[in-house]
Amino acid sequence: MNGALNNPVIEIAYIVAVALFVLSLKWLSAPATARRGVLAGEIGMGLAVVATLLYHGIVTYKWIALGLGAGIAIGIPLGLVQMTAVPQRTALSHAFGAFASALVGTAEYYLRAPHITAFVMSALAVEVILGSLTFTASLMAAGKLQEVLPQRPITYTGQNFVNLGILGVAILAAILLVLNPGATWLFPAIIVIPLVFGFLLIIPIGGADMPTVISLLNSYAGLSAAAMGFVLRSKLLIVAGALDGSSGFVLSVIMSKAMNRSFTNVLFGAFGQVQVSAAGDAEAGTVRTATPEDAAAILEAANYVMIVPGYGMAVAQAQHKVREFYDVLTKRGIEVKFAIHPVAGRMPGHMNVLLAEADVPYDKLIEMEDANTEFPQVDVALVIGANDVTNPAARTDKGSPIYGMPILEVEKARTVMVIKRGMSPGFAGIDNKLYYLDKTLMLFGDAKGFVGNIVRELTGSGGH
């Protein structure tokens, strides 16, 4: 890739690609420009790949064609997964990217050793250690999210000590390699130990924290790629890796904040363990249920309705029905808004994307803080497949695993209606006292079917 420095066409293409990556991230940060952001990222990546293929140092294209074919064969089905499976799909992408980075680092080491400067050896060590641990950690994270591995955190005494000790050994091996790059027998240690560490890192983390962990792994994969850029003297890789690393980090910070958790708590807190006592209380309470007819009658009398969407709306693919429901109510002169919790669903922006897909006017979506000041004026808060993000235990129950997480205070509305299929808990696995309040009506059923039935009642029953 060093030859790229002498080829102005490749250099210019790389600069344009870098500019497109920066613009892509900027545009992706607002819903109105997000599509343009995706396109800019795609063009940038296409340009970077084509420019790299023009490099004169390439001896044969045979292996590249094989890799391209394999990538396409895996990439197309991955791109077709349901939106609810995007977090695990993203984890798999990080696993592949990180693995590639570790492999390139390994190849570069054995090609160059022992003639490696301390700087390049340091970059190689960072690349290989981060790449290897991100590979196994991302596979574990994807497995937990896909529920092929147990979601429950597995912990034992001294676990953090053991994990950090193992990582410490890999770092020690890396330092020795920097001091003596010719010690080829040590190199496998900075591959194998981080592979084991990545696996151990995820074992004590519960499924509920996986999306945050994945975005942190995204950051590691980016940093590994940036280190690879220093090894290969590729400015493109340095910039793209740094962008990836920093944006993944910022996203993890946003997600942790929205759940009122710290990084150390996410990584070492074994979230999701203390759930049994809270769920135990559930049996005692009784809930009031209602039919679509009852719900429609209450909605007809309302002036202000706040819809609170959550993961269940995504699973049921109810967003288009919800849009119809919105149209029917607004036609009747009822004010309708959507309260969006930053971690509703399974990835940041999940609800925004679904509602945008159904063409719900964007200015009707309001953020959590604003929604919470509105709820006392709301006649009906209609919760559609959301659970944890409405759980009052986050504010009142110090023993709850979600204590401290900012939530949508739906119980402040005059009436609360909750559409869900049964009394199953949400992602955090805990019961929700909201369902037992006198003002709450449970509307049991699939989100899409139930909203459809309310729409039918509202349109079929005319004005009564």
Ligand code: NAP
């Ligand atoms: P949730 O707490 O996971 O609850 C979703 C509810 O939807 C369930 O209780 C389920 O109850 C119901 N449901 C499932 N399928 C349904 C269907 N077809 N129709 C109707 N209801 C259905 O969801 P949430 O309130 O959106 O909260 C998100 C959770 O994910 C939080 O714990 C959050 O911390 C976590 N998380 C999110 C992110 C993110 O970036 N968004 C990141 C990290 C963690 P039934 O089975 O009874 O129907």
